[in-house]
Amino acid sequence: MSTEQPPRRIRIWDLPVRLTHWALVLCVLALYATGEYGWLSMDWHFRFGYAALALILFRLIWGVVGSEHARFSDFVRGPRAILHYLESWGRADYRPALGHNPLGALAVLAMLLLMLAQAVSGLFSNDEIQWYGPLSERISISASADWTDWHHLGQKLLLLMIVLHLVAISVYRLVKHEDLVQPMLTGNKQRSDGHDARWRSPWLALALFALCAAAVWAITIWGPPPL
Ligand code: HEM
Numbered sequence: 001m002s003t004e005q006p007p008r009r010i011r012i013w014d015l016p017v018r019l020t021h022w023a024l025v026l027c028v029l030a031l032y033a034t035g036e037y038g039w040l041s042m043d044w045h046f047r048f049g050y051a052a053l054a055l056i057l058f059r060l061i062w063g064v065v066g067s068e069h070a071r072f073s074d075f076v077r078g079p080r081a082i083l084h085y086l087e088s089w090g091r092a093d094y095r096p097a098l099g100h101n102p103l104g105a106l107a108v109l110a111m112l113l114l115m116l117a118q119a120v121s122g123l124f125s126n127d128e129i130q131w132y133g134p135l136s137e138r139i140s141i142s143a144s145a146d147w148t149d150w151h152h153l154g155q156k157l158l159l160l161m162i163v164l165h166l167v168a169i170s171v172y173r174l175v176k177h178e179d180l181v182q183p184m185l186t187g188n189k190q191r192s193d194g195h196d197a198r199w200r201s202p203w204l205a206l207a208l209f210a211l212c213a214a215a216v217w218a219i220t221i222w223g224p225p226p227l
């Protein structure tokens with residue numbers, strides 16, 4: 001006799017994680033459109049860049065104090081857990097992860113850190129003509145040129161990670177018949193195992209995001225040297 005419970009809806013991703021994800025997707029698209037393809041103007045590149053920086057800072061803090069599956073401690077695992085997960089992939093006892101799986105966690109970390117590096121390098125970058133990141137004139141011309149090179153390299157690495165991210169999501173859909181996108185939209189998964197995630201207050205998330213936005217705003221106000 002099977003002891004398997006019928007699938008039920010369980011909570012996985014809280015609202016702050018979902019809103020941050022989709023807002024970051026929009027910002028990153030807009031950053032490529034404005035930085036690389038001349039959409040709108042570089043004014044908007046800077047604005048979307050500041051928004052992205054505030055979102056990333058918030059997500060990193062939420063990864064420490066946020067809801068259960070938002071926390072790095074919930075999904076960042078060592079090499080053994082990653083190998084174990086990879087070995088279980090083709091087996092009948094394969095269990096999809098509740099939150100991020102140990103391999104996907106690497107991609108999540110890589111994307112968050114790359115986006116952070118990209119936004120921070122932007123602050124120190126310049127295009128040698130008209131557009132100067134708010135901290136670019138606080139350092140030497142050659143240092144700012146180096147940061148700009150990093151900004152150019154970072155955008156390529158980030159693009160590569162985004163392509164891998166979308167390929168991985170498609171592989172889970174096609175091979176494992178696991179829809180990861182729906183939970184990132186609704187917050188829920190249909191599961192016969194596991195439990196509802198422990199939730200942190202969205203008001204705490206809002207207060208933390210306001211702090212991150214204020215920190216970024218302070219950089220834009222006090223960053224550029226006085227005229
Ligand atoms: C995740 C955040 C960001 C992404 C994905 C991003 C992406 C890009 C891209 C694709 C370009 C065109 C680079 C090229 O032509 O190869 C660019 C250029 C630039 N970005 Fe960003 N950017 C981000 C954040 C920022 C921020 C926060 C600032 C400053 C406030 C900034 C300032 C600049 C500047 C000054 C350039 C012109 C560099 C040049 O023409 O050589 N970026 N960025």
Ligand code: HEM
Pocket residue numbers: 017020021024025026028029059070099100101104108111112162165169180181182184
């Ligand atoms: C600019 C493009 C994108 C970036 C930078 C990005 C970045 C990220 C990041 C950082 C996470 C971790 C979420 C967290 O724990 O906070 C994530 C997860 C996720 N993203 Fe994206 N994403 C992008 C585009 C997309 C798109 C277009 C889709 C939908 C087709 C998508 C679907 C997902 C899903 C389903 C997850 C959860 C994966 C899992 O269950 O482990 N992403 N993404």
